[in-house]
Amino acid sequence: MEGKIPVTILTGYLGSGKTTLLNRLLADTHGRKLAVIINEIGSVNIDGKLVMNVEEGMMELTNGCLCCTVREDLVQSLRQLAQAREAGDVQFEALVIETTGLANPGGIIQTFFAVPDVQAAYTIDGVVTVVDGYHLDKHIEKGAEAEEQIAYADVVLLNKADLLTGKQQQELAAYIQRLNPTAEVIPTIQANLDTGRLLQLQTLLTKDRLEARGLGGASHLSGVTSFVIREERPLDLQMVYELMGAIVQELGDYLYRYKGILYIAELEKRVVFQGVHSMFAAAYDREWREGEVRASELVFIGQGISKEWFAEHLRQCAAE
Numbered sequence: 001m002e003g004k005i006p007v008t009i010l011t012g013y014l015g016s017g018k019t020t021l022l023n024r025l026l027a028d029t030h031g032r033k034l035a036v037i038i039n040e041i042g043s044v045n046i047d048g049k050l051v052m053n054v055e056e057g058m059m060e061l062t063n064g065c066l067c068c069t070v071r072e073d074l075v076q077s078l079r080q081l082a083q084a085r086e087a088g089d090v091q092f093e094a095l096v097i098e099t100t101g102l103a104n105p106g107g108i109i110q111t112f113f114a115v116p117d118v119q120a121a122y123t124i125d126g127v128v129t130v131v132d133g134y135h136l137d138k139h140i141e142k143g144a145e146a147e148e149q150i151a152y153a154d155v156v157l158l159n160k161a162d163l164l165t166g167k168q169q170q171e172l173a174a175y176i177q178r179l180n181p182t183a184e185v186i187p188t189i190q191a192n193l194d195t196g197r198l199l200q201l202q203t204l205l206t207k208d209r210l211e212a213r214g215l216g217g218a219s220h221l222s223g224v225t226s227f228v229i230r231e232e233r234p235l236d237l238q239m240v241y242e243l244m245g246a247i248v249q250e251l252g253d254y255l256y257r258y259k260g261i262l263y264i265a266e267l268e269k270r271v272v273f274q275g276v277h278s279m280f281a282a283a284y285d286r287e288w289r290e291g292e293v294r295a296s297e298l299v300f301i302g303q304g305i306s307k308e309w310f311a312e313h314l315r316q317c318a319a320e
């Protein structure tokens with residue numbers, strides 16, 4: 001992943017506080033210069049006007065939602081930004097994409113896997129979802145988007161905490177955690193938090209993070225299930241690719257997000273494996289540390305998927 005531009009995807013329902021957070025990211029002195037892509041439905045880009053302090057490296061996508069399919073205008077913007085950076089016309093170290101409140105971030109994430117030159121230039125650092133704690137129940141009633149945005153998140157900001165009692169905050173945090181056990185949930189007021197950390201999530205699961213959340217079992221809520229599979233025997237990467245290729249042909253629509261570390265036979269490096277719906281990719285990670293227990297750990301988040309079924313199939317990819 002050396003040299004790639006890290007990308008943070010900012011999602012959240014309408015009015016949850018995404019622009020508030022973006023302004024903080026731009027104003028804070030976390031030491032990283034950001035480029036921003038904003039997606040707004042409709043031809044009048046109000047959000048663009050609300051974002052302060054960006055002179056260069058800012059792009060606005062209007063007329064439509066960055067949703068569901070690979071978007072050619074997003075691809076064009078990403079290419080232009082990468083080229084301008086390469087040529088020295090703009091300088092930035094990281095890219096933030098703010099999506100519309102009704103976007104399912106899956107389409108955007110897929111763009112980074114599906115388009116080879118985009119994949120070569122960028123790497124997704126993390127997905128940050130801002131939740132309007134005060135209105136979450138209403139947003140969930142309205143459709144699947146609010147839950148899907150949570151399901152994709154690496155970090156969830158439980159925003160508008162000033163409008164919640166301590167008990168409500170706890171209940172909402174537990175609810176979010178059941179939807180997405182691997183996400184970190186942070187209560188915020190006006191999206192106020194250490195923004196520097198948000199830009200360095202490196203999105204990956206670690207064993208500690210999983211254990212801290214008591215993972216391993218399955219959780220079910222509104223048809224969205226998430227579970228972690230662990231396999232201690234070394235795997236054959238080719239077999240994992242073939243298996244996942246076959247699985248996503250059948251189940252791609254139901255798999256919102258899967259990610260984790262693979263322990264591959266005869267390889268000293270960990271392999272990061274992650275995907276969204278039917279797009280997935282593997283990349284070399286750091287070397288296994290001395291004394292570190294080597295194992296594959298993958299989290300799956302999707303609709304109506306079975307932990308046993310996935311575990312059984314992954315077991316068949318053992319190299320020996």
Ligand SMILES: Nc1nc2c(ncn2[C@@H]2O[C@H](COP(=O)(O)OP(=O)(O)OP(=O)(O)O)[C@@H](O)[C@H]2O)c(=O)[nH]1
Pocket residue numbers: 012013014015016017018019020021047100101159160161162163188189190191
């Ligand atoms: N009470 C309260 N209001 C907040 C908080 N955070 C943001 N707001 C307000 O909520 C409103 C929406 O915030 P934005 O940051 O524009 O939300 P957004 O997600 O960008 O909105 P859209 O682009 O329309 O989807 C604004 O009036 C904010 O001032 C909070 O923690 N508490």
